[in-house]
Amino acid sequence: RSYEYIEVSEPRPGVGQVTLNRPKALNALCSPLIAELNKALCDFQASPTVAAVVLTGSERAFAAGADIKEMAPLTFSEAYTTSFIESWSDLTTSLKKPLIAAVSGHALGGGCELALMADVLYCTATANFGQPEIKLGTIPGAGGSQRLTRAVGKSKAMELILTGKSFSGEEAERWGVAARVFPSYEALMEGAFKTAEIIAGYSKVAVQAAKEVVNKSQDLPLRDGVEYERRVFHALFGSQDQKIGMKAFAEKKKPEWSHQ
Ligand code: HXC
Numbered sequence: 001r002s003y004e005y006i007e008v009s010e011p012r013p014g015v016g017q018v019t020l021n022r023p024k025a026l027n028a029l030c031s032p033l034i035a036e037l038n039k040a041l042c043d044f045q046a047s048p049t050v051a052a053v054v055l056t057g058s059e060r061a062f063a064a065g066a067d068i069k070e071m072a073p074l075t076f077s078e079a080y081t082t083s084f085i086e087s088w089s090d091l092t093t094s095l096k097k098p099l100i101a102a103v104s105g106h107a108l109g110g111g112c113e114l115a116l117m118a119d120v121l122y123c124t125a126t127a128n129f130g131q132p133e134i135k136l137g138t139i140p141g142a143g144g145s146q147r148l149t150r151a152v153g154k155s156k157a158m159e160l161i162l163t164g165k166s167f168s169g170e171e172a173e174r175w176g177v178a179a180r181v182f183p184s185y186e187a188l189m190e191g192a193f194k195t196a197e198i199i200a201g202y203s204k205v206a207v208q209a210a211k212e213v214v215n216k217s218q219d220l221p222l223r224d225g226v227e228y229e230r231r232v233f234h235a236l237f238g239s240q241d242q243k244i245g246m247k248a249f250a251e252k253k254k255p256e257w258s259h260q
Contacts (some may be wrong), residue, residue, distance in 0.1 A: 105124075
């Protein structure tokens with residue numbers, strides 16, 4: 001399949017990659033780009049070979065935001081009746097396989113929000129994150145006010161969203177927005193691929209369940225979340241891979257997953 005605004009590949013066994021590729025606009029996230037990204041992630045979800053996905057941009061820009069030129073003339077009724085931006089939420093619901101965002105350069109506005117939607121966020125030390133929407137007379141619209149606040153706490157999120165000030169990859173890691181920070185683009189990509197390969201080496205059933213229960217923690221109160229986790233944990237005693245994994249441990253062997 002050929003795309004206009006993204007590139008799709010399988011760089012390592014079990015690993016899918018989507019590269020945002022709209023260099024003229026620093027990967028600004030126009031609607032057709034989001035549609036292509038949704039399609040690519042749906043294909044990876046259906047793929048029997050891909051077990052984890054890496055999402056990246058270029059060294060210069062992960063994504064500089066939603067497309068300001070596309071948004072500028074929109075009216076309220078157009079935005080409302082077309083549910084503008086709602087299709088972005090497909091990114092988080094259609095992909096049950098782990099998604100690692102590898103962020104270098106600008107990740108601003110919708111670009112920052114897109115990175116925050118990933119299951120694991122890696123970045124370079126010099127990555128440039130921010131929610132600058134306030135400077136355009138608007139606010140984050142793809143979950144930034146919610147996900148950034150959960151990541152860094154209310155006071156810091158308020159400061160970032162109300163001032164529009166950027167923060168570095170170094171800060172993103174220190175504040176818990178990023179899981180890891182890397183000294184270069186090359187190291188970032190290698191780190192993302194390595195993690196994706198590790199995940200791809202485990203039982204697909206267990207990996208999907210692990211992602212599902214961690215994500216529940218973002219939506220549920222603690223008691224409900226712990227109960228949900230326990231139900232899924234119990235359910236996994238019905239999988240072959242739980243038997244395979246624990247038997248292999250007892251026999252000091254490497255498990256051969258059935259993915260059942
Ligand atoms: C459309 C964009 C764009 C954007 C950059 N470009 N960001 N086009 N939408 N978000 C275009 C520029 O117009 C320019 O096109 C080309 O990309 C290169 O950008 P420059 O500004 O020349 O590059 P530079 O001087 O290096 O500055 C980089 C930058 C700056 C700091 C990232 O481009 C910038 O401030 N961009 C806007 C960032 C922003 O405000 N993002 C939030 C958008 S609102 P030409 O044709 O002139 O060469 C948003 C709302 C989210 O995301 C809500 C729902 C998702």
